[in-house]
Amino acid sequence: MSNVKFYDLHPPLANLKEEVLNGLSSQPKAISPKFFYDREGSLLFDKITELPEYYPARTEISLLKEHGAEMALQLGKKSLLLELGSGSSQKIRLLLDALQPAAYMPMDISKEHLWHSAQTLATDYPDLDIHAVCVDYSSDFHLPYSPDFMAKSAFFPGSSIGNFEPVEAQKLLQRVAQLLGHGGVLLIGVDLKKDLPSLNAAYNDAQAVTAAFNLNLLARINRELEAHFDLSCFEHHAFYNERLGRMEMHLVSNTPQTVKVEGKSFLFAKGESIHTECSYKYTVEEFHHLAAGADFQPKQVWVDSSQLFSVHCLQVG
Numbered sequence: 001m002s003n004v005k006f007y008d009l010h011p012p013l014a015n016l017k018e019e020v021l022n023g024l025s026s027q028p029k030a031i032s033p034k035f036f037y038d039r040e041g042s043l044l045f046d047k048i049t050e051l052p053e054y055y056p057a058r059t060e061i062s063l064l065k066e067h068g069a070e071m072a073l074q075l076g077k078k079s080l081l082l083e084l085g086s087g088s089s090q091k092i093r094l095l096l097d098a099l100q101p102a103a104y105m106p107m108d109i110s111k112e113h114l115w116h117s118a119q120t121l122a123t124d125y126p127d128l129d130i131h132a133v134c135v136d137y138s139s140d141f142h143l144p145y146s147p148d149f150m151a152k153s154a155f156f157p158g159s160s161i162g163n164f165e166p167v168e169a170q171k172l173l174q175r176v177a178q179l180l181g182h183g184g185v186l187l188i189g190v191d192l193k194k195d196l197p198s199l200n201a202a203y204n205d206a207q208a209v210t211a212a213f214n215l216n217l218l219a220r221i222n223r224e225l226e227a228h229f230d231l232s233c234f235e236h237h238a239f240y241n242e243r244l245g246r247m248e249m250h251l252v253s254n255t256p257q258t259v260k261v262e263g264k265s266f267l268f269a270k271g272e273s274i275h276t277e278c279s280y281k282y283t284v285e286e287f288h289h290l291a292a293g294a295d296f297q298p299k300q301v302w303v304d305s306s307q308l309f310s311v312h313c314l315q316v317g
């Protein structure tokens with residue numbers, strides 16, 4: 001018998017349609033990065049994590065390998081272990097033996113990929129009780145499985161918190177704090193502010209995998225909605241916005257054009273962009289300040305020797 005249970009709290013297709021139409025109608029045009037992640041987008045993201053330029057994944061993994069035992073000690077054993085944006089559930093493998101969770105709850109918006117990753121994990125960890133939840137964590141949600149007798153802890157790697165505007169990031173952390181309850185512990189990966197060349201290289205890799213990941217958003221919209229984006233008429237553009245302390249990804253129209261989506265026409269001037277992702281970078285102090293606003297107190301933080309990436313352990317209350 002399989003040790004995986006699936007719960008689908010995913011918003012319907014109507015949500016994609018509504019958000020895309022609203023985003024293309026706004027000025028400047030913008031679409032949430034959460035829509036990058038259909039099965040294709042999730043597989044492309046996995047490829048990004050293997051790129052030589054993409055220091056965040058490599059560095060976070062080395063921190064987890066080096067300090068996993070200490071991190072596990074802080075998180076505590078035998079809890080209901082939530083993971084936000086679990087993707088391929090690769091990083092959690094570095095903590096599972098030490099944590100021995102009572103149950104593991106990977107949560108992700110990318111349904112097919114989540115199902116597949118949970119099954120693979122279940123095969124490799126036949127004794128692990130897995131409750132996989134397809135959910136959009138950017139709005140309120142409940143835990144479909146949460147026995148009273150289990151303490152809860154959470155893992156939120158990949159610096160995905162940086163994809164939210166700071167006010168929204170704080171709201172998301174507040175939601176996590178509520179789910180965990182007083183004394184609950186969160187282990188969260190946060191990308192640090194650093195030199196421009198490293199940042200620019202990470203989001204403009206030589207093999208153009210990040211460009212393909214960005215453009216897949218339009219391909220996905222073509223696949224799932226009545227839409228006619230010509231991908232050759234858009235270009236990937238990523239740069240660091242120094243004033244706001246964030247990387248930005250855009251899809252820039254390389255020609256004047258009109259694109260039809262769900263019967264509505266959208267005009268693009270040459271050079272006009274769709275803003276597809278922000279990735280805020282935080283110093284350790286800045287992130288502590290953000291977390292404090294969500295009732296999280298710092299317990300411990302690990303930073304690599306090149307000061308590229310941080311993993312924070314925070315506690316509610």
Ligand SMILES: C[S@@+](CC[C@H](N)C(=O)[O-])C[C@H]1O[C@@H](n2cnc3c(N)ncnc32)[C@H](O)[C@@H]1O
Binds near residue numbers: 042
């Ligand atoms: C940057 S990737 C990180 C993946 C993995 N945690 C890692 O560190 O390699 C972000 C992950 O979060 C998921 N995700 C993005 N937005 C989400 C949302 N609003 N709700 C739930 N999952 C989301 C994506 O599907 C993807 O798996």
